[in-house]
Amino acid sequence: MLSQSSSVDSLLAPDLRFRACLAPRTSASSLSLSMDHGTKEKLRTSPLPSSLALTKQSSKHINPVLGCRSSARDTRETSPRKDDGPTHGVSEMIVGVLGGGQLGRMLCQAASKMAIKIMVLDPLENCPASALAYYHMVGSFDDSSMVQEFAKRCGVLTVEIEHVDVATLEMLEQQGVDCQPKASTIRIIQDKYLQKVHFSQHAIPLPEFMQIDDLEGAKRAGDLFGYPLMIKSKRLAYDGRGNAVANSEEELPSAVTALGGFDRGLYVEKWAPFVKELAVIVARGRDDSILCYPVVETIHRENICHIVKAPANVTWDIRNRATDVAYKAVSSLEGAGVFAVELFLTGDGQILLNEVAPRPHNSGHHTIESCYTSQYEQHLRAVAGLPLGDPSMKSPAAIMYNILGEDEGESGFVLAHQLIKRALSIPRATVHWYDKPEMRKQRKMGHVTIVGSSLGEVEEQLKAMLKEECSSYPSAVTPHVGIIMGSDSDLPVMKDAARILNMFDVPYEVKIVSAHRTPEVMFSYASSAWERGIQVIIAGAGGAAHLPGMVAALTPLPVIGVPVRASALDGLDSLLSIVQMPRGVPVATVAINNATNAGLLAVRMLGIKDVDLLARMSQYQEDTKNDVLKKAEKLEKDGWESYLNP
Amino acid sequence: MLSQSSSVDSLLAPDLRFRACLAPRTSASSLSLSMDHGTKEKLRTSPLPSSLALTKQSSKHINPVLGCRSSARDTRETSPRKDDGPTHGVSEMIVGVLGGGQLGRMLCQAASKMAIKIMVLDPLENCPASALAYYHMVGSFDDSSMVQEFAKRCGVLTVEIEHVDVATLEMLEQQGVDCQPKASTIRIIQDKYLQKVHFSQHAIPLPEFMQIDDLEGAKRAGDLFGYPLMIKSKRLAYDGRGNAVANSEEELPSAVTALGGFDRGLYVEKWAPFVKELAVIVARGRDDSILCYPVVETIHRENICHIVKAPANVTWDIRNRATDVAYKAVSSLEGAGVFAVELFLTGDGQILLNEVAPRPHNSGHHTIESCYTSQYEQHLRAVAGLPLGDPSMKSPAAIMYNILGEDEGESGFVLAHQLIKRALSIPRATVHWYDKPEMRKQRKMGHVTIVGSSLGEVEEQLKAMLKEECSSYPSAVTPHVGIIMGSDSDLPVMKDAARILNMFDVPYEVKIVSAHRTPEVMFSYASSAWERGIQVIIAGAGGAAHLPGMVAALTPLPVIGVPVRASALDGLDSLLSIVQMPRGVPVATVAINNATNAGLLAVRMLGIKDVDLLARMSQYQEDTKNDVLKKAEKLEKDGWESYLNP
Secondary structure: OHHHHHHHHHHHOHHHHHHHHOHHHHHHHHHHOOOOHHHHHHHHOOOOOHHHHHHHHHHHHHHHHHHHHOOHHHHHHHOOOOOOOOOOOOOOOOEEEEOOOHHHHHHHHHHHHHOOOEEEEEOOOOOOOOOOOOEEEEOOOOOHHHHHHHHHOOOEEEEOOOOOOHHHHHHHHHOOOOEOOOHHHHHHHHOHHHHHHHHHHOOOOOOOEEEEOOHHHHHHHHHHHOOOEEEEEOOOOOOOOOEEEEOOHHHHHHHHHHOOOHHHOEEEEEOOOEEEEEEEEEEEOOOOOEEEOOOEEEEEEOOEEEEEEEOOOOOHHHHHHHHHHHHHHHHOOOOOEEEEEEEEEEOOOOEEEEEEEOOOOHHHOOHHHHEOOOHHHHHHHHHOOOOOOOOOEOOOEEEEEEEEOOOOHHHHHHHHHHHHHHHHOOOOEEEEEOOOOOOOOOOEEEEEEEEEOOHHHHHHHHHHHHOOOOOOOHHHOOOOEEEEEOOHHHHHHHHHHHHHHHHOOOOEEEEEOOOOOOHHHHHHHHHHHHHHOOOEEEEEEEOOOOHHHHHHHHOOOOEEEEEEOOOOHHHHHHHHHHHOOOOOOOOEEOOOOOHHHHHHHHHHHHOOOOHHHHHHHHHHHHHHHHHHHHHHHHHHHHHHHHHHOO | OHHHHHHHHHHHOHHHHHHHHOHHHHHHHHHHOOOOHHHHHHHHOOOOOHHHHHHHHHHHHHHHHHHHHOOHHHHHHHOOOOOOOOOOOOOOOOEEEEOOOHHHHHHHHHHHHHOOOEEEEEOOOOOOOOOOOOEEEEOOOOOHHHHHHHHHOOOEEEEOOOOOOHHHHHHHHHOOOOEOOOHHHHHHHHOHHHHHHHHHHOOOOOOOEEEEOOHHHHHHHHHHHOOOEEEEEOOOOOOOOOEEEEOOHHHHHHHHHHOOOHHHOEEEEEOOOEEEEEEEEEEEOOOOOEEEOOOEEEEEEOOEEEEEEEOOOOOHHHHHHHHHHHHHHHHOOOOOEEEEEEEEEEOOOOEEEEEEEOOOOHHHOOHHHHEOOOHHHHHHHHHOOOOOOOOOEOOOEEEEEEEEOOOOHHHHHHHHHHHHHHHHOOOOEEEEEOOOOOOOOOOEEEEEEEEEOOHHHHHHHHHHHHOOOOOOOHHHOOOOEEEEEOOHHHHHHHHHHHHHHHHOOOOEEEEEOOOOOOHHHHHHHHHHHHHHOOOEEEEEEEOOOOHHHHHHHHOOOOEEEEEEOOOOHHHHHHHHHHHOOOOOOOOEEOOOOOHHHHHHHHHHHHOOOOHHHHHHHHHHHHHHHHHHHHHHHHHHHHHHHHHHOO
């Protein structure tokens, strides 16, 4: 017994913790000793005799039991806390996570970069986080004694699922255990009705709601809110589970039964006539600094998050108001970490809060590839008391696609694998697979994130991925520059812009779009260019040249105007009608008939995000300089007469 | 015995492999059974009775030994191969990695995203990869029987260090083991002299070299190549170890002794008078498709890679030629995977090959944050036979800083932690810590990667990080737009551009730079703007306005020209002298005195890489539209007379 308890101490003493978790590998080595002498030599020099390692390994198993016997105080003392000893790396604090699903798994991945140790409490032996966690305690996060045991081993306690034993968390906080976010936050969020009450008390806009205790109450709610009526159970509701819709008073009883009856604890929400669902990940540090990630659009399939578009394709004003609501909602809750705020955007431009998750969220998966700091690293930074990182996007657009189980068992795996194979052939797609041992319909098995230079581009790539036949690189290239002109008579001039773009391998499209003769075409072209993935528009026109200015008024993209010399006035009319735009509508005007410079200007603009293009542009400038120098040399050598008459 | 061997089979049968590696956790749960009934319930439902799991766990340890007893053929059959069974996720192939250092660790991190299982062979129990590997066999990768045992358990065998037992790899290849890259490649690269011979035979430019067997030979080499003379040992040389410089014939004996004498196997290289060291990561798939990463500049400290700048700040022509040499070098080697090609750039613009590594490399760490596909995911894709991903950069610039041990032991840890603390406060920095148990001087303990919109910007951030006092966000912001004007008399006009940039929160600088009165200032400003992080230049000038054109000729950045109305000609002179530029030098010209449009145009240009700016621009357009509509309404309501005379 003594040897055991001492081995427990050594397990928990910081300097030995790491080796302890390697015990099984150590013992593998102890047997490989018998294999040859070279190995023996090397193992002799290893800091930890394998025999001792074996004790430690077994001690690791006995641990939870011993923990029960010894008093909480004693065990806490032996457990690592953020404040003991010098910090060798990013943080010595062991982060305890209640739940070991895919969110826990991705937390472990972020933690491994910084060598932050994560302990996971999850009942499933082979839960997604298990293989990556520093230590996985197999047990329920809804089980008080388990959670207490677990807490003793962590420097800070956090969650990847909100349906945990919150009463125990509150008790542990009393005892000084550090929970982030706070138990009070988990309690509010666990109960959807409580959540609604809380946020309405904090003046956060949300759909009208009321508790219902019996059929009468339900009917009153129906009369008050109208139909369809959303009925929800207060607790243990997620991924649409715990929601039922009654389209008429007649359907109320069946809906209530479907949710397990009134005893389950039900409430109703007025139907929110939303046009889009939005979400905002909000991070709060221990210093109460708050940072918001870009607003995204979430698209659900059968109530399960299926596609996330980042950033959401909504106006800046809506994005600002959505961010404000999310910021306010999270400010009303206690504790550090990332929070996901799900929102409704209604037809009349209202932002209503749907619900909040006190943890990383499906709507933030894309941040791993698209943002400077992923929501997972951010959550760890927040709960471990490190400064928050930059939440903004490092690539202009991203789209996330959940790989949901299409079928049970083997055939579900086969279908998923076919999708993954196609995803791997999309050059800017990243495949995440959670390694869940069992496949079930609608189960989240993995996800794919595609990043790119515009939403239009990544949506194209996703379409290609979802097609049955494998997509290929070229098919996915979208034009970055649109060359348009008022009439085909401008083409002999405008072709020079296309030549330059060819030279620099910039994908482009050429179209005839007349402001005067095909105003509708011009309108739809200009107003759709951005979402189609066009980044620069080159517009050429002659005479009373209104095309460039009109297009510039209809798009936020930079528009380059090329004055084309028409019959009269030597092109001065075109030049002045293109360049002399009123305040608010800029057109980048180049010299008359000089579409070459328009092409070069487009390349310089694209160089802002593509440093290779800028490097090629300097090279181009270098080369042209050398051409001029050669000519100067020739003139020097031959003299001006023979230069003029070779 | 039977039970053991059967448990070995079950360990290696694909469906049980995953659980097997979780055995220790299973046993933890078996003990937590005694804790309470809730848990018991949950554990009953778990697919694997813990008793069985315990057998499996022990079997895991006996495994290597059994492997020895049974014939190679038998064991190979029980071991997972890429071809057996349906693939459930990204790949069922177990990737065996010889070596478990930081490169192996980062391979494991990339693998965990795709749930690809990595087995590591490394003599150190607590090597950096150990905690993340699916299975870590403790033993030497330079030990034949160990490598053979290890190979049996892998679907493909690869390396994270080239100093492995290559004879065994060749033998294993004979037996049908799948090594990527091929043993032949490792053999060539292990011996630096052989490597030089190989590449010179393939007409790849490299410094002259010759083998030396005795002092006479060394002197002959000295006479031939001159001094300083680089003497290198052929084998087991890395991070500068195995190199010695003789500055004169007198120093030859001491240099040779320093390298362990001629018996060690020595050769000399002619001193390469390089101005920069470059590196290119090249990936080759099993289908022989080859993709090259951007050329980077590597800066060494005491022969150890210290800083990597991506992309290298060299001309496009040099980048092309460096990429060509790297491509040719890797094409001459066999097998799939990523390769690092280290190059010298000489004063006269020559590219010379220094050496090649057949694996991920320090010069490619930055790809984790800065490229669409990291070198680690790429290596896994390559060796596992998956299609290669896009190697290009998703952020315009990145800088990688190695955290090297500054001191032995505790004080070294403390110094590293101080650096990490500062790094965490840099918003776009990512900290990697390898969790090496022991700190030594010059040892690679971790690294920091900072990504940003230009090399100038990330270099500024790195400077801030290396300062003793903690740097803060604002101090690190570099101006993105340069507003310049020919004289202060232009300021009343040009201020409008600054106002717009303020409105959109775009950082900018304002300077007076005259093409005619301060040509040197103009020259240095224009030619340094790009590397300082400026992305757009707004140049205003009146009269004979040469400033915008001159600046556009000296930078690859987009230049916006604002014609300022001077005394005469109502500004038409300025307009024409700015817009009518010759082919090759574009200036984006706006209306006379319309610096507002210049500012808006700059914002639209920056919007190409910052989608938020574009969204704000649309909002701005929406708002101005509404202003106009309000005025129209007012005119409608009040009539034109009272509109004019309120």
